[in-house]
Amino acid sequence: MNSMHRHRLAGISAALAAGVLAVTGCSAGDSATGGTGTRVAPALEPAYAAAKIRTLPIEEYVLSSAEYVKIMKARVRLDARCMSDFGFTAFASPDVPQADPRDSFTADRYGVEDAVQAAQYGYHPSPAVRAFAEAAPEPSLPADQELVLTGLAAERSGTTALRAAPRSFKGKAIPAGGCVGQSTRHLTGGSDELYPDLPQDINAQSYFKAKEDPRVRDVFAAWSTCMKDKGFTYSDPMQANDDPRFALPTASPAEIATATADVACKISTDLVGVWFRTEAEIQESLIGAKQTKLAPMKETKQAALVNASTVLAGN
Amino acid sequence: MRLIRSSVIGAAVVGLTVAVTPAPASAAPTARCYPGMACVYYNSNQAGAVAAMGHVDGMPSWDFGYVFDPGTGNGAGLIVKNNAASADSRYITQAVRVHYNSYYKGPYDVVAAQSKRNLSVTYNNNASWNYHPNPS
Numbered sequence: 001m002n003s004m005h006r007h008r009l010a011g012i013s014a015a016l017a018a019g020v021l022a023v024t025g026c027s028a029g030d031s032a033t034g035g036t037g038t039r040v041a042p043a044l045e046p047a048y049a050a051a052k053i054r055t056l057p058i059e060e061y062v063l064s065s066a067e068y069v070k071i072m073k074a075r076v077r078l079d080a081r082c083m084s085d086f087g088f089t090a091f092a093s094p095d096v097p098q099a100d101p102r103d104s105f106t107a108d109r110y111g112v113e114d115a116v117q118a119a120q121y122g123y124h125p126s127p128a129v130r131a132f133a134e135a136a137p138e139p140s141l142p143a144d145q146e147l148v149l150t151g152l153a154a155e156r157s158g159t160t161a162l163r164a165a166p167r168s169f170k171g172k173a174i175p176a177g178g179c180v181g182q183s184t185r186h187l188t189g190g191s192d193e194l195y196p197d198l199p200q201d202i203n204a205q206s207y208f209k210a211k212e213d214p215r216v217r218d219v220f221a222a223w224s225t226c227m228k229d230k231g232f233t234y235s236d237p238m239q240a241n242d243d244p245r246f247a248l249p250t251a252s253p254a255e256i257a258t259a260t261a262d263v264a265c266k267i268s269t270d271l272v273g274v275w276f277r278t279e280a281e282i283q284e285s286l287i288g289a290k291q292t293k294l295a296p297m298k299e300t301k302q303a304a305l306v307n308a309s310t311v312l313a314g315n
Numbered sequence: 316m317r318l319i320r321s322s323v324i325g326a327a328v329v330g331l332t333v334a335v336t337p338a339p340a341s342a343a344p345t346a347r348c349y350p351g352m353a354c355v356y357y358n359s360n361q362a363g364a365v366a367a368m369g370h371v372d373g374m375p376s377w378d379f380g381y382v383f384d385p386g387t388g389n390g391a392g393l394i395v396k397n398n399a400a401s402a403d404s405r406y407i408t409q410a411v412r413v414h415y416n417s418y419y420k421g422p423y424d425v426v427a428a429q430s431k432r433n434l435s436v437t438y439n440n441n442a443s444w445n446y447h448p449n450p451s
Binding site: 106139201 | 341342346347349350351365370376377380384386405406408409415416417418419420424426427428429430435436438447449
């Protein structure tokens with residue numbers, strides 16, 4: 001899984017043109033480990049380490065990948081204590097892979113931007129990305145551990161006729177949501193949600209509104225004209241990305257030619273820059289209208305990160 | 316990499332006595348999804364037919380090119396792509412992201428470990444899924 005984001009997240013030139021925030025490094029506390037991790041992110045190649053990431057305003061209200069990893073590493077420690085109370089003294093929840101600091105909430109949001117990736121893989125993921133996506137990430141747990149850890153029976157119910165799970169194990173009451181639920185509430189100060197709906201709903205609204213914005217429609221039209229001059233007919237770049245003709249195991253020469261033209265036309269029209277700036281502006285407005293609800297969510301997120309630091313520091 | 320989890324499911328009942336109603340946390344996943352996997356549903360609130368987000372050989376996650384499980388409710392047998400309304404995850408620590416476009420592109424919804432939610436940007440617009448976070 002080396003190099004995946006090197007290609008996925010690149011978009012260097014367009015990102016620089018957008019002139020936004022620099023890469024935020026991994027949190028320092030992330031070196032603390034929980035569980036038994038086997039997947040480690042490799043060091044960044046210098047050219048890509050210098051790349052910039054666009055950051056949308058809503059990301060302030062959503063856990064970043066690195067923050068999610070930090071929360072999980074702390075939660076895993078709390079899980080282990082809770083499981084130990086139930087007699088599973090050697091239990092360790094599976095570890096999560098270290099997040100790439102460039103793996104933002106908006107990674108690949110506006111499609112392929114990197115000419116090297118387009119020339120090699122078209123719109124398809126690189127072999128490294130593919131290998132990661134096709135890996136089974138977690139081992140199964142024995143039924144008794146699954147029950148205590150999650151509060152759910154390991155037996156699944158395909159239909160909506162749910163099977164009831166025991167509420168206690170060996171006479172000891174299982175917390176709501178199992179040890180995971182208890183650990184999560186410990187970190188958040190009572191909430192079961194790490195990714196509340198509202199920020200993600202705003203993420204959706206801004207995406208749809210931006211696509212209807214005259215500035216974005218104009219730049220789509222300019223891109224479309226640029227593509228037409230190169231012999232390709234699409235109304236917008238994601239239509240090219242999702243072209244059913246490209247639904248093959250690997251990229252065809254036609255797909256590579258299309259993706260290559262796509263990247264060139266994105267750069268010549270500043271499509272991603274315009275799209276990103278327009279969406280960021282729309283998000284600011286949506287966020288402003290929901291401050292009363294969003295502010296406590298940000299507080300919960302920040303509190304969870306502080307609590308995670310405390311747990312990881314061993315207190 | 317072939318999924319081997321399904322073998323555990325049958326054996327999972329052993330040792331458990333089904334008792335009173337469960338008390339899941341409010342955001343907890345449903346018992347409809349496979350342990351150690353995430354799922355999408357044809358309807359909101361984890362109703363309707365279910366399909367796993369777990370990898371099987373020959374079923375790349377970049378296009379949701381498979382169908383909802385037969386016999387699991389409204390929407391069973393329909394293609395999953397652009398037909399999912401809600402999701403949940405029974406992964407222990409791994410989250411998943413559901414993408415609006417193919418090949419893990421476009422905006423995405425996060426489904427955290429041990430959670431459930433109705434899809435937002437990808438509501439009936441789920442084109443691909445991947446793990447979250449992504450390592451490099």
